[in-house]
Amino acid sequence: MSWMNHSTVTEFVVVGLSGQPELQGIFFIIFLFIYLVALLGNVIIVIAIIYNTTLHSPMYLFLLVLGMVDIVCTSTIIPKMLENMLLMDKTISYEGCMSQLFFFTWSLGAEMVLFTAMAYDRYVAICFPLHYSTIMNRNMCMLILCIVMVIAIANSWVHTGLILRLTFCGPNTINHFFCEIPPLLALSCSPVRTNEVMVFVADIALAMGDFILTCISYGFIIAAILRIRTTEGKRKAFSTCSSHLLVVSLYYSPVIYTYIRPASTYNFERDKVVAALYTLVTPTLNPLVYSFRNKEIQGGIKRVFSFLKCH
Secondary structure (H helix, E strand, O other): OHHHHHOOOOEEEEOOOOOOHHHHHHHHHHHHHHHHHHHHHHHHHHHHHHHOHHHOOHHHHHHHHHHHHHHHHHHHHHHHHHHHHHOOOOEEEHHHHHHHHHHHHHHHHHHHHHHHHHHHHHHHHHHOHHHHHHHOOHHHHHHHHHHHHHHHHHHHHHHHHHHHOOOOOOOOEEOOOOOOHHHHHHHOOOOOHHHHHHHHHHHHHHHHHHHHHHHHHHHHHHHHHHOOOOHHHHHHHHHHHHHHHHHHHHHHHHHHHHHOOOHHHOOHHHHHHHHHHHHHHHHHHHHHHHHOOOHHHHHHHHHHHHHHHHO
């Protein structure tokens, strides 16, 4: 391919979370556990929603797509990360690095827009319950998901394409645990100003824009909750909203922090910990916060396991 001529580097060395060999075994166990929890949790949610026709509504369709996005995100990063922890040769090919960058950037964009879509769905359901089925009909739901996918793919193509134009002539050591935009920009032998500008624009438009829209939706939801007369109803609604806002803040805040700065200000030892929040922690928490506490999802999971036992 023609873009291969832009770089003399054929592979990258990935440092990982720590360069200390004595910690690799501990990290391997921790992140294998995180991966299995995230993968199993999201797969169960996806199967439960697909299998149960009672869950084929906009809210659960968004959760289904969120589960798939989280599976892509964790599977793009953690298996290679675990492999590098076990092997002395902690390398990833140039093509593999670009592929990892593309799928991670896609999942990052998709998740941010999905959080906003899910907040809007809950806003309509709580603030306009009598008109919910009319507003969030099948066509509107499909339109929103199409917008999510178009934005995610466009965002990923732009940033990956700009990285492919850069020249990497050495060093080839990525001081990170996967191929992300900031550490790759730090290794480039060619100017990265255009990349930094596009990353900044995406951070403002996608991360900050979606975060503000999500908070506005939850602001209207909380105002509607305050009008609920029963104390128990308020308590349950506030508990759900607070947990959702916690996960959303845990996702958007480190993303905004990571991508809003120029390459010259990166501190990779600190930024690796920050990146772990939106690449590893949030995909693990999403099934617990958004799905497993939901009684309809719990019922759907029970029906799936009952079906499997009968067969």
